[in-house]
Amino acid sequence: MNQAPPSPPSQASQVSPAPQAAIPSARAKPHTRPATPRWFALLGNLWRLLTTNRKIATGSGIVGFFVLVALFGPLFVHESPLSYTLTITQPPSAAHWLGTNQSGQDLFSQLVIGTRSSLFWSFLTGLIVVAISVTVGLVGGFFGGIIDDALSLVTSVFLVIPSFPLAIVAVQYFNHSTLTIALVVALTNWPWGARVMRAQTLSIRNREFVTAARASGERAWRLIFFEIFPNEIAIVAASFITTTIQVLLAVAGLEFLGLGDTTTVSWGNTLYSAYSSSALLQGAWWWFAPPGLCIALLGSGLALLNFGIDEIADPRLRELKRRARSPFGKALGRLWNRSAAPAEQSEHGQSAEGGAA
Amino acid sequence: MSMMKLLRRGTPQPTATPDTNSHPTPGAVLEAVHLRKYFPLQQINPFGEPRAVHAVEDTSLALYEGRALALVGESGSGKTTVARLLARLYEPSAGTIFFQGAAVTKGRLYEYRADVQLVFQDPFSSLNPVHDVAYHLSRPLRLYGYARTSRQVTEQALELLNRVSLTPADQFLRKYPHELSGGQRQRVAIARALAVRPKVLLADEPVSMLDVSIRLDMLNLMLRLKDEEQLAVLFITHDIASARYFAEETLVMYAGQSVEGGPSDEVIQRPKHPYTRLLINAAPDPDRQPTTEAPPARGEIPSLITPPSGCRFHPRCPHAMPACRERFPGRTDLGGGHWTRCFLYGEGEAATPARAPSSTPAQVEAQQTP
Numbered sequence: 001m002n003q004a005p006p007s008p009p010s011q012a013s014q015v016s017p018a019p020q021a022a023i024p025s026a027r028a029k030p031h032t033r034p035a036t037p038r039w040f041a042l043l044g045n046l047w048r049l050l051t052t053n054r055k056i057a058t059g060s061g062i063v064g065f066f067v068l069v070a071l072f073g074p075l076f077v078h079e080s081p082l083s084y085t086l087t088i089t090q091p092p093s094a095a096h097w098l099g100t101n102q103s104g105q106d107l108f109s110q111l112v113i114g115t116r117s118s119l120f121w122s123f124l125t126g127l128i129v130v131a132i133s134v135t136v137g138l139v140g141g142f143f144g145g146i147i148d149d150a151l152s153l154v155t156s157v158f159l160v161i162p163s164f165p166l167a168i169v170a171v172q173y174f175n176h177s178t179l180t181i182a183l184v185v186a187l188t189n190w191p192w193g194a195r196v197m198r199a200q201t202l203s204i205r206n207r208e209f210v211t212a213a214r215a216s217g218e219r220a221w222r223l224i225f226f227e228i229f230p231n232e233i234a235i236v237a238a239s240f241i242t243t244t245i246q247v248l249l250a251v252a253g254l255e256f257l258g259l260g261d262t263t264t265v266s267w268g269n270t271l272y273s274a275y276s277s278s279a280l281l282q283g284a285w286w287w288f289a290p291p292g293l294c295i296a297l298l299g300s301g302l303a304l305l306n307f308g309i310d311e312i313a314d315p316r317l318r319e320l321k322r323r324a325r326s327p328f329g330k331a332l333g334r335l336w337n338r339s340a341a342p343a344e345q346s347e348h349g350q351s352a353e354g355g356a357a
Numbered sequence: 358m359s360m361m362k363l364l365r366r367g368t369p370q371p372t373a374t375p376d377t378n379s380h381p382t383p384g385a386v387l388e389a390v391h392l393r394k395y396f397p398l399q400q401i402n403p404f405g406e407p408r409a410v411h412a413v414e415d416t417s418l419a420l421y422e423g424r425a426l427a428l429v430g431e432s433g434s435g436k437t438t439v440a441r442l443l444a445r446l447y448e449p450s451a452g453t454i455f456f457q458g459a460a461v462t463k464g465r466l467y468e469y470r471a472d473v474q475l476v477f478q479d480p481f482s483s484l485n486p487v488h489d490v491a492y493h494l495s496r497p498l499r500l501y502g503y504a505r506t507s508r509q510v511t512e513q514a515l516e517l518l519n520r521v522s523l524t525p526a527d528q529f530l531r532k533y534p535h536e537l538s539g540g541q542r543q544r545v546a547i548a549r550a551l552a553v554r555p556k557v558l559l560a561d562e563p564v565s566m567l568d569v570s571i572r573l574d575m576l577n578l579m580l581r582l583k584d585e586e587q588l589a590v591l592f593i594t595h596d597i598a599s600a601r602y603f604a605e606e607t608l609v610m611y612a613g614q615s616v617e618g619g620p621s622d623e624v625i626q627r628p629k630h631p632y633t634r635l636l637i638n639a640a641p642d643p644d645r646q647p648t649t650e651a652p653p654a655r656g657e658i659p660s661l662i663t664p665p666s667g668c669r670f671h672p673r674c675p676h677a678m679p680a681c682r683e684r685f686p687g688r689t690d691l692g693g694g695h696w697t698r699c700f701l702y703g704e705g706e707a708a709t710p711a712r713a714p715s716s717t718p719a720q721v722e723a724q725q726t727p
Binding site: 207209214218227230233 | 479500
């Protein structure tokens with residue numbers, strides 16, 4: 001990457017008879033900028049990673065859009081999402097893009113500002129869950145013995161705690177803050193990832209390169225986090241995304257039941273107020289449809305990312321990518337074949353004719 | 358050319374092989390005395406007799422500065438276990454390892470590994486696929502304090518790559534293992550071992566996974582390093598020809614027992630133990646006259662969980678005698694440092710009693726390796 005291309009001068013001279021003076025500068029050029037190509041290559045790799053797989057491209061597009069909205073959306077919203085106005089229960093119009101609710105609050109600004117809180121809590125909780133499960137799985141799987149037995153026991157206990165009912169109880173008992181919900185969801189969701197990580201670590205810790213690193217004098221924590229862990233990044237990413245989906249749904253679900261912090265603006269709270277004001281009976285679809293669609297869209301975007309990571313991480317799935325698997329894909333494939341086959345035949349026919357002539 | 362030079366090298370002076378008392382041989386850098394390793398098996402029946410794999414049985418060897426000892430034997434003979442015992446990836450079940458005359462005790466692995474390094478058999482699995490060459494070389498450099506800044510690391514990594522003849526070195530620094538060929542990977546693995554500046558290099562079949570066409574290159578590289586750095590090398594191989602080419606001394610192992618040893622030329626040209634003869638007959642040699650001297654041994658390497666009693670080679674040995682079944686003979690000195698453990702050449706000194714291990718695994722069980 002950072003070495004000089006073998007012979008730029010000769011290429012230049014092949015293309016056009018370049019003047020002699022140009023040759024030294026062409027040769028000197030790569031040496032003057034050693035760091036930039038690596039940066040470009042990294043960016044290029046990232047771009048290729050995001051674009052080669054269709055699922056990843058779509059998924060990251062959707063998730064990226066919501067992230068942008070969460071980051072910059074509130075800058076473009078001038079109306080306070082919670083201020084009461086006299087224009088109540090209005091359908092979408094130029095003044096209120098997504099209409100207003102029964103209290104005259106602007107639903108578009110609620111949606112945009114709610115994006116931030118919904119996304120923030122989902123990703124934060126996802127991160128906490130992944131941190132716990134990765135640590136527990138790696139440590140248990142690597143050390144084995146009593147440590148592994150103890151951690152496995154704890155994991156199994158937490159595995160059978162029902163997440164949603166516990167969250168309902170905890171929220172009633174402590175307070176209706178999103179933090180409580182996030183903590184409960186984190187506490188009940190980490191065992192799945194931990195088990196997967198443990199299994200993977202068990203398999204990787206006996207690989208020769210780990211033994212080699214140990215023989216060259218590496219300490220246990222380096223072996224765990226620098227030799228084994230980088231080999232499990234795909235699983236970690238997948239587990240992070242899965243957890244984020246779960247958290248997104250759990251938080252929205254609890255808020256929908258009115259167990260969230262009703263003073264904040266979020267998708268779940270909008271759904272709750274729509275439900276409690278019987279928006280459905282009023283036919284105010286613009287009240288509950290947009291936040292519901294956003295949750296579904298973000299969820300499917302994350303799921304697509306997850307599938308895409310699976311495909312990239314597993315070479316066998318990479319092979320399968322070309323084949324159509326869904327009925328829709330199969331139909332597309334058949335269409336494609338039908339349109340491609342005659343063309344091929346006619347081409348052959350033409351060439352045969354040409355040969356005969 | 359270098360081959361001829363190597364073969365003409367004078368026979369090394371006979372080295373006193375470690376004697377039976379646990380005292381270090383003077384001059385040896387690394388020495389193993391009566392090394393044993395049993396791997397306990399999972400018990401299904403809690404009342405059954407504890408069982409174990411008897412991987413290494415009473416092996417003694419010594420490594421000297423600037424010289425190589427070849428450890429020869431077929432798969433499952435315990436060669437790799439010996440290397441890993443010496444690298445202290447496993448704790449020995451019995452026996453002592455001496456490093457520069459001092460008995461190695463448990464712990465203090467960091468200090469030990471600053472001097473003793475292991476090169477693995479399979480370069481396709483001994484490098485981490487997610488790290489590049491620069492990372493692999495930087496770790497030992499940083500661990501043992503030879504380089505602190507990333508500039509020093511790069512400088513020394515380039516120098517290491519040049520030393521193992523991976524040139525142009527700067528092109529290899531940013532490469533990942535999957536971008537390298539087997540030979541190039543093994544060179545990186547050797548460079549990683551050299552980065553520690555060890556006194557002892559344990560090479561566990563370093564060429565057996567490589568293409569035949571580059572084996573000689575690798576052997577020559579290791580010979581050069583051995584001479585330049587005055588390394589004490591343990592060279593493990595199943596190819597007796599490369600043992601002769603590479604090492605001054607050879608030790609032959611069969612099913613965990615060391616059966617014959619001495620100067621390589623002596624052992625290979627005048628093999629005494631029936632197993633060594635079998636091994637040498639198995640190596641293709643266009644110049645050798647077909648011999649009908651001994652009928653070829655039959656069968657294959659025995660189970661190491663329930664090994665044959667006495668000499669473990671007796672079920673396959675064409676010269677087996679009743680005594681072979683009962684006990685393993687002691688070492689018979691044949692002169693010039695050449696020795697064997699076979700009743701054909703006498704009882705040997707201090708013959709070991711038949712199958713000592715059956716009582717040992719119990720006390721050994723606790724020492725399961727990490």
